[in-house]
Structure formats: structure tokens, C-alpha cells
Amino acid sequence: MLNLSAAGGRVFDREDLVMVALLAADLACVVDPAAAPGPADRDPGRGIVLVVAASGAIDRPLDAPPELAAAALVAAGDGLRAVAAEVRRRGRAADYLLIATGIVYDAHLAPARGGGVLVRARVVPPPDGLTVRELQVLGLVRDGASNTAIGRELGIRPSTVSTHLEHVLRKTGAANRTVAAVRAAEWKLRLVDRAAPPVLTGNAPAS
Numbered sequence: 001m002l003n004l005s006a007a008g009g010r011v012f013d014r015e016d017l018v019m020v021a022l023l024a025a026d027l028a029c030v031v032d033p034a035a036a037p038g039p040a041d042r043d044p045g046r047g048i049v050l051v052v053a054a055s056g057a058i059d060r061p062l063d064a065p066p067e068l069a070a071a072a073l074v075a076a077g078d079g080l081r082a083v084a085a086e087v088r089r090r091g092r093a094a095d096y097l098l099i100a101t102g103i104v105y106d107a108h109l110a111p112a113r114g115g116g117v118l119v120r121a122r123v124v125p126p127p128d129g130l131t132v133r134e135l136q137v138l139g140l141v142r143d144g145a146s147n148t149a150i151g152r153e154l155g156i157r158p159s160t161v162s163t164h165l166e167h168v169l170r171k172t173g174a175a176n177r178t179v180a181a182v183r184a185a186e187w188k189l190r191l192v193d194r195a196a197p198p199v200l201t202g203n204a205p206a207s
């Protein structure tokens with residue numbers, strides 16, 4: 001435990017506390033090597049940093065570009081909390097492919113001291129040449145939704161869902177929707193919200 005009382009009466013402001021929180025894992029390694037984070041926890045390529053507290057509060061301690069992408073992930077709210085809760089239950093770090101407001105993120109979530117979850121993420125293009133909408137459809141297929149349910153969730157016709165699913169099967173090389181769902185599970189694909197995508201470099205607009 002890091003004791004901040006040796007400050008000679010100085011009052012720590014929020015920036016000090018945020019910095020300590022971000023460095024907590026590395027500082028803890030000094031006194032508790034068994035808790036050392038793995039290489040993925042220190043990946044500088046994941047420029048968006050969030051903390052999902054045990055209380056459910058989502059804090060963005062670092063303002064990292066692109067601002068739209070960081071804000072969209074924060075705004076995911078309950079969807080992001082659900083993924084964080086999954087990591088908290090398992091008690092170990094995991095990589096996910098998240099979709100929030102139509103933006104695709106390569107995200108690494110790791111348990112943090114105090115019951116929170118540290119989220120490091122970066123915006124990436126959808127895998128296998130998929131569009132964002134096709135990836136959204138695949139995420140709902142993974143959840144076991146029918147074409148009708150997917151259409152209702154995404155606000156598109158079931159026939160359009162079928163077309164997107166055909167494209168998913170062709171691009172991923174999956175023989176059927178079950179195999180495609182397995183692929184989505186391997187990616188740990190999670191739709192943390194269902195909103196239509198904005199125009200953002202690296203993600204194709206959904207139709």
C-alpha cells in the first residue's frame with residue numbers, strides 16, 4: 001500500500017491522485033512482484049486509458065486523441081461496465097474487440113487494485129475486411145439473435161441482415177453462422193452499444 005502521508009502537509013490534488021492510480025500497478029511491483037502486470041498492460045499503442053471503478057463510475061484520467069473515440073467509449077456506459085464486470089469476475093486481464101457508437105476498439109482490460117478495471121484501447125479497422133455494420137451483425141449473431149431480432153436491434157430490415165450475414169460468411173471464410181459466431185467469440189467481440197457509426201478514419205460507415 002502506497003502511503004501518501006509523507007508529503008509534509010501538502011494537499012494532493014486530483015491530478016496527483018490520477019497519476020498515482022495510473023502508476024499503481026508499476027509501484028506495486030516494487031513491493032509485490034507477483035502482481036506485476038504483463039507486457040500487454042504496458043502497451044503504449046493503446047492510447048485511450050479509462051478506469052471503470054468498482055462503483056461503476058467510468059473515469060477518463062488521460063485525454064487521448066482521437067477525442068471522439070475516447071468520448072464514445074466513455075458514453076458506452078452499461079455496456080462497458082458489463083465487460084469490466086466480466087473481467088472482474090474472472091480476475092485476470094483479457095483482450096476484447098469492442099464496438100461503441102460504431103467505432104471499433106482493440107481493448108485490453110485488466111483488474112486493478114480497489115476492485116476497478118483498467119481499460120486501455122485504440123481504434124482499429126474491423127478485421128477480415130468487414131464493415132462496421134457487418135461486425136455489429138456478427139456480434140449479435142454471436143449472442144444467438146435471429147435475423148429478425150438483429151434487424152430490430154439495429155433498425156434495419158431482416159433481408160438487409162441476411163445480406164450483411166452473407167458478406168460476413170464470405171469475408172471470414174465461415175461455412176455458416178455458427179462458425180461465424182465462434183470466430184466472434186475468439187475475437188471476444190462485444191457490442192457495448194448499438195448506435196450507428198459516425199464518420200471516423202479507419203472505420204467504414206455502416207449501411
